[in-house]
Amino acid sequence: MTVAELRPEHIELFSTTVTEFFASISGDPAIVRSAYLLENSADPVLWNDFNGLIEISGGYVGTVCFSAPRSLLTHVLLLSGEGQYGDEQHLDIVGEIANQFSGRARLKFGAALEISTPFAFAGRARQIRGRAKSAPYAIPFSWRGYEAGLVVNIETAEQA
DSSP states (O other), X not given: OOTTTOOHHHHHHHHHHHHHHHHHHHSOOOEEOOOEEOTXXXXXXXXXXXXXEEEEEETEEEEEEEEEOHHHHHHHHHHTTOOXXXXXXXXXXXXXXXXXXXXXXXXXXXXXXXXXOOEEEETTOSOOOOSSSSOOEEEEEEETTEEEEEEEEEEETTTO
């Protein structure tokens, strides 16, 4: 989907997914701020301590990337009952969160939205290039005082 095709209800879908995810794990929903275009960004990501990237293919092309600070992920691990808080656990949880966001989006877009296994990495350990021609949308949010974000960069395969 191009920028013209990415309608407010699509952004709302991802925003609602973020809100519902954090409400389900803690009872406290995330507070989503206004989405905006990353028009001048070379990468479809909001860089943070940990990033979880999902590549989209099939009837759509692009990426969905969740980025969060270590402290937010440690808090999620604590709530889930995890007893270890090393990089491995942070990478696992950031990938799982990205996967859940993309999986919920697939319910809206249908089977044509094929989702890769999440790739989780620390910091800027991986170079990311947009697979879609359109500018990515950043969806920043806060949860319990932590700042994080989701970047959606998808379009129909015909547009790519």
